Amino acid sequence: MPDAPARDVLAVDGLVRRFGKLTAVDGVSFHVAPGETYGLLGPNGAGKTTTISMIAGLIRADAGTITVAGEPVGPQHVAVRRRIGLVPQDLAIYPELTARENLRFFGRLQGLGGHDLARRVADVLQLVGLDSRADGATKEFSGGMKRRLNIGIGLLHRPELLILDEPTVGVDPQSRNAILESVEALSVEGMAVLYTTHYMEEAERLCDRIAIVDSGRIQAEGTRDDLIRMLGGVDQVRLAGDGDLEAAAAALRELPAVERAEAGADHAVVLAVRDAPSAVASLVTGATEAGLALHDVEITRPNLEAVFLHLTGKALRD
Numbered sequence: 001m002p003d004a005p006a007r008d009v010l011a012v013d014g015l016v017r018r019f020g021k022l023t024a025v026d027g028v029s030f031h032v033a034p035g036e037t038y039g040l041l042g043p044n045g046a047g048k049t050t051t052i053s054m055i056a057g058l059i060r061a062d063a064g065t066i067t068v069a070g071e072p073v074g075p076q077h078v079a080v081r082r083r084i085g086l087v088p089q090d091l092a093i094y095p096e097l098t099a100r101e102n103l104r105f106f107g108r109l110q111g112l113g114g115h116d117l118a119r120r121v122a123d124v125l126q127l128v129g130l131d132s133r134a135d136g137a138t139k140e141f142s143g144g145m146k147r148r149l150n151i152g153i154g155l156l157h158r159p160e161l162l163i164l165d166e167p168t169v170g171v172d173p174q175s176r177n178a179i180l181e182s183v184e185a186l187s188v189e190g191m192a193v194l195y196t197t198h199y200m201e202e203a204e205r206l207c208d209r210i211a212i213v214d215s216g217r218i219q220a221e222g223t224r225d226d227l228i229r230m231l232g233g234v235d236q237v238r239l240a241g242d243g244d245l246e247a248a249a250a251a252l253r254e255l256p257a258v259e260r261a262e263a264g265a266d267h268a269v270v271l272a273v274r275d276a277p278s279a280v281a282s283l284v285t286g287a288t289e290a291g292l293a294l295h296d297v298e299i300t301r302p303n304l305e306a307v308f309l310h311l312t313g314k315a316l317r318d
């Protein structure tokens with residue numbers, strides 16, 4: 001008999017959240033299994049923070065359901081929050097206290113105490129790579145060290161689901177690496193991790209599955225390789241310029257190496273091209289002959305950035 005599939009730690013179905021006329025989250029569904037790291041990859045404003053705020057029970061959903069380990073989540077369901085660790089973008093630590101004192105303080109707030117708390121504090125300090133700085137005042141910590149401490153606070157109560165909202169934004173490379181290593185270690189221990197980022201390298205390195213999010217919707221979901229297969233082995237080329245973009249796209253579609261060409265956002269034609277480095281000269285000639293005054297040519301070989309461009313016609317980064 002095959003093993004029954006492990007129950008999802010997190011199940012999100014048909015989630016919607018509006019702010020006035022803006023639908024910030026527009027029918028988002030995904031599931032995360034124990035030990036799985038699931039990434040929400042999308043640019044600023046895609047709806048990632050709003051999604052995780054609903055999952056953490058901080059704001060209500062206008063529609064849809066969320067369960068964590070089978071229990072419903074929402075602002076009125078308080079007990080289920082013990083199963084969730086949320087590490088928000090904003091830091092919440094006391095600068096006058098040491099790292100250890102901060103952890104003890106937040107641990108007590110979570111109802112921990114005694115030897116159990118002391119042991120968990122020691123474990124967490126080691127996991128986030130701050131054990132050698134445990135008794136230093138946090139006001140002297142770098143931004144990255146403070147962020148690692150914030151992650152430690154989210155982990156103290158040993159949640160089944162850890163939610164990290166863009167944890168490496170603005171941190172030094174050493175802390176960034178420590179954060180990525182901590183997340184890898186947690187997943188080995190069986191924790192489910194929901195990781196939001198707009199850095200495709202982090203999504204590629206950490207996440208077992210990735211949802212590409214834009215305009216409040218999941219545009220595609222899968223492993224990195226699943227997503228890259230969607231490109232069909234072609235490169236993406238972006239030709240930015242002034243002129244009749246539709247006419248240029250139509251002319252470029254006639255070239256043998258070009259599989260697709262669309263007039264995209266931001267004064268650019270976005271193309272899917274076989275072996276773009278060899279074809280680029282003919283693309284430039286074709287676009288120029290079609291009357292486009294080119295000011296930029298960008299080739300993106302298959303990676304998640306290219307998948308994002310392919311799905312949305314936009315670059316992942318600002």
Ligand SMILES: Nc1ncnc2c1ncn2[C@@H]1O[C@H](COP(=O)(O)OP(=O)(O)OP(=O)(O)O)[C@@H](O)[C@H]1O
Nearest residue numbers: 019022024042043044045046047048049050051166
């Ligand atoms: N409280 C709010 N009131 C009004 N609009 C909001 C509110 N919170 C978020 N939004 C809007 O909802 C959209 C999604 O924002 P959200 O913060 O979820 O995106 P994000 O992908 O997490 O980006 P970021 O990394 O910048 O937080 C944005 O257009 C944002 O301006």
